[in-house]
Amino acid sequence: LSLIVTQLLYEVGLYAVSPALPRTCKVLYAVFKASPASYRAQYLVACIEQSHPREDAIITKLLRYPICSEDVLEAYFRMTPSKAGSRKRWVPELPRHLFRSLAIKSKSLRSSSAPCVAARRGRSAGETLPWTELDHPLPLLRYLYTCPHIHPPAVNSHEGYALTKAVQSGFVPLIQFLLNHGATPDWKSSLAVLIAISRRDLPMVRMLVERSETIHALPEGEKVGAKRRRLEDRVSITPKMLRAAVKCKAQDIIEYFTREKGCIPDIHTLLMLE
DSSP, X not given: OHHHHXXXXXXXXXXXXXXXXXXXXXXXHHHHHTOOHXXXXXXXXXHHHHXXXXXXXXXXXXXXSTTOOHHHHHHHHHHOGGGHHHHTTSOOBOOTHHXXXXXGGGGBOOSTTHHHHHHHHTOOTTOBOOOOTTSTTHHHHHHHTTOTTSOOOBTTXXXXXXXXXXXXXXXXHHHHHHHHTTOOTTHHHHHHHHHHHHTTOHHHHHHHHOOEEEEOOOOTTSOSOOEEEEOOOSSOOOHHHHHHXXXXXXXXXXXXXXXXXOOOOOHHHHHHHO
8 A cells, every 4th residue: 555655646747846745744755755767757857848848958957956866877778768869969967966065074983973983983072084085975976977868967067166165174085086077176266276375285285286297108118007197287376366365374385385385475465474
C-alpha cells in the first residue's frame, strides 16, 4: 500500500511541478527526498516543458535546480536522446547555488559537539578542517567538465562568482580546479585577489596571479621528465592591491608585489608605509 501511495504522490508531483509541494509537511518532504534519480529527471523534464526555455538555455536551467546531480543528469540524458545533438552546441552557465553556501564556518569544528569530534580526530576544538577533493561541489564539477553529453560550463559565469566564493572560503582544491579550467581572477576589479590579500594568504595570492605550464616533450637525448616555464600572469598587480596588502599588514605579500612583481606604490600607499 505504501508503494502505491508513494507512486501516486510522485504523479501528483509531476502534475503540480511545484517546488513548494515537498515542503507542505514532513511526510511529503521525506517521500520526495527519497525519490530516485529517474523520478527527479522526470520532474526536471516537466519543469522544462512548463517554462519553455530557449534551446541554448536548457542545460543552464537544469543546473539551477539543487536536485540536479550526476545521477539525475545521466537519467535526463537517457530520457532525452533526441536532444543529444544540440546539447553540445551551447555553453551552459555555472549556477550560483553551487558556491553560495561555501563558507569556512561550515568546515569548522565549532559546534555543540566540537570537543568530542575534535578529540576523536586528534584536533583541538575550534580548529578548521581543510577542504578536500571530495567536498561539494568538486565531484559535480568534475563530472560537468568531463561529461560527453554537454559542453563544459562557462567557468567565469556571473562575473567570476565561482572563483570569488572559492577564495572567500579558502577552498584551495576548488580554486585550483577552476583556474585549471580557465577561470580568471580579474573580474570586478580583481575582487578574488583582493579577498586573498585580506586573508593574508600569500600562497593563494600567488596561485591566483601566476600560472605555469608543464611541458612533457623534451629534446631527444635529454633526461625524461617535466619542466615548467613561466607564462604571463593571469592578472597584473596594481597599486590598489599593494595598498590593500599594506592595510592588512601582510608584509610577505607587500614584498612579493614590490620585489617580484615590480609594483610601484602610489603616494597614499607610501604615506601608509611610513
